[in-house]
Amino acid sequence: MDNFTIGVVVFPGSNCDRDVSWALEGCLDIRTKYLWHESSDLSDVDAIVLPGGFSYGDYLRCGAIARFSPLINALDGFVKSGKRVLGICNGFQILTESGFLPGALVANKNLNFICDDVELDIVSSKGGWFNNGDEKQTIKLPIAHGQGRYHCDSDTLKKLVDNELIALRYKNNPNGSSFDIAGITNEKGNVLGLMPHPERACDETIGGTDGLHTLKSLILK
Amino acid sequence: MDQFAVKVFVRLRPSVLDPAGEATKSASIKLGAEGIKSLRIGKMIEVKIEGNGENEVREKIDLLCDRLFANTVIEDYEYSLEKL
Numbered sequence: 001m002d003n004f005t006i007g008v009v010v011f012p013g014s015n016c017d018r019d020v021s022w023a024l025e026g027c028l029d030i031r032t033k034y035l036w037h038e039s040s041d042l043s044d045v046d047a048i049v050l051p052g053g054f055s056y057g058d059y060l061r062c063g064a065i066a067r068f069s070p071l072i073n074a075l076d077g078f079v080k081s082g083k084r085v086l087g088i089c090n091g092f093q094i095l096t097e098s099g100f101l102p103g104a105l106v107a108n109k110n111l112n113f114i115c116d117d118v119e120l121d122i123v124s125s126k127g128g129w130f131n132n133g134d135e136k137q138t139i140k141l142p143i144a145h146g147q148g149r150y151h152c153d154s155d156t157l158k159k160l161v162d163n164e165l166i167a168l169r170y171k172n173n174p175n176g177s178s179f180d181i182a183g184i185t186n187e188k189g190n191v192l193g194l195m196p197h198p199e200r201a202c203d204e205t206i207g208g209t210d211g212l213h214t215l216k217s218l219i220l221k
Numbered sequence: 222m223d224q225f226a227v228k229v230f231v232r233l234r235p236s237v238l239d240p241a242g243e244a245t246k247s248a249s250i251k252l253g254a255e256g257i258k259s260l261r262i263g264k265m266i267e268v269k270i271e272g273n274g275e276n277e278v279r280e281k282i283d284l285l286c287d288r289l290f291a292n293t294v295i296e297d298y299e300y301s302l303e304k305l
Contacts, residue, residue, distance in 0.1 A: 061292055068289075097292065104294040106233075111240045151237055151295055176238065 004219050007035040007045030009091075011055035011066050016088065016199065020051045020215075023199040028216055037066065040074040047084040047218040048075070050091025052144070052197060062105060062147050063093035072098050084127075084218055085191045089145055092183070092193030101184055101193045102160070103152035105145075109176025113146040117207070119171040120182055120196060124164040127189030128220050131213045139210035141196035143174065143182075148195040150177040150184075163187055168194055224271045225278050229300040231291045232263035266290055275302065 006024055010017045017034065024030045033045055037055075042048070056065035066072060072094065079085055079100060087095040095101045108114060122130040122137045131137065152160070157179055160166050168183035175195075183194025198211025233239050239261045246260035268285070272278040282300055291298040 060289070064289065064292065096294075102294075104292055106237060106295055107240055109238065109240055111244055149238075153236070153294075176240075 003031070004046050005031045005033050005044060006218055007042065007048045008032050009035045009037060009048060009050050009071055011037045011053065011069065013055045013057055014051050014053035014090070016052035016090075016197065019197075020049050020088070020199045023202040023211070023215055024049075024218075027202040027212065030215075030219060035071060037069040037071045040070040042071075042074050042078050048078065048086070049218070050085070050087040050094050051199075052089030052091060055090055055094065058090075058147075061093075061097065062090060063095075063097035066090075066094045067098040075100070079186070079191055082188065082190055084220065086129075086214070086218060087191070087193040088197055088199065089143075089148070089195055092195055093147070095191065095193040100191050101186060102156045103150055103178075103181075103184070105147050105195070106149050106151050107147050108145070108149050108174075111146075113144070114148070114174050115144045116142070116174065118143050118174055118182070118196060120168045121171060123166045123169050124185070126164050126167065126185050127192060128217050129167060129185065129189075129192045129214050130217075138171065140201070140208055141198055141210055142200045142207075143196050145175070145195055148177070149175045150179075150181040150195075152178055160184060167192060168196070222271045223274060223278070224269065224305040225275070226303045226305055227268040227270060227278070227282055227300055229266040229268065229282070229286055229290055229298060230263055231266065231286075231296050231298045233261060234295055234297055237295050264290075269305070275304070278302065 021032045169180040173180045198214040201208040201211035242261040286298045
């Protein structure tokens with residue numbers, strides 16, 4: 001992993017890009033590179049993180065405008081080549097809007113912006129994003145979102161369940177998400193979208209390290 | 222080239238909970254309005270657009286609605302079109 005470089009995408013309105021970079025570089029000693037949303041050259045990065053925030057001010061819908069950036073257009077080939085993409089919070093919203101992951105994220109059921117630590121069940125370890133042993137595992141990660149209620153139709157939900165694409169479920173559903181879904185992967189497993197913030201749980205001094213495994217797994221082939 | 226005024230209405234699909242609509246319904250009742258059975262909030266987008274005839278403009282608006290204005294996973298859309 002000497003030269004392994006993770007691209008951290010910066011949209012106008014991203015606000016977790018530096019947190020992600022800090023967690024990867026400072027806690028895991030993995031090299032990162034900021035990728036401006038207008039860039040479409042992904043040739044010198046080996047994995048990509050779409051960080052949280054409010055890309056393009058969340059205008060129209062969260063992630064709706066970001067979908068049309070040159071970088072997201074270039075992401076299709078990157079994903080098809082099997083390289084790993086992690087979308088956190090607004091990054092998850094962008095991945096659903098752009099069709100890399102099914103479903104959509106809508107306003108929390110109680111309309112509150114929820115900023116809290118939540119307990120999550122690891123449902124599937126598809127793609128190796130989570131450390132899931134033989135026994136059912138639970139992790140604690142922070143959430144911070146107003147529009148994190150996962151929604152999909154019943155056919156999509158069945159497909160998610162049948163193909164083990166549900167990565168994380170809330171133990172105590174905070175936002176009304178269908179089937180308590182907090183994170184899903186694509187069928188290949190190389191794309192993960194989740195509302196919780198693993199980058200905010202990478203050091204004991206800030207309350208936990210349950211996010212380390214997910215960030216570390218970006219370097220998996 | 223003809224110019225058209227288009228009004229696009231984007232609504233959450235009936236199966237999608239609309240908490241903002243529910244909150245507004247609750248406030249409407251507190252205001253004293255009686256008889257409200259349902260209240261749901263959508264978006265209206267006004268577009269002025271030119272093209273060679275209505276069919277061509279409709280094609281453009283269909284594309285815009287399907288790919289950008291609405292997320293058809295959670296929203297339905299319809300529009301009206303008026304030649305200027």
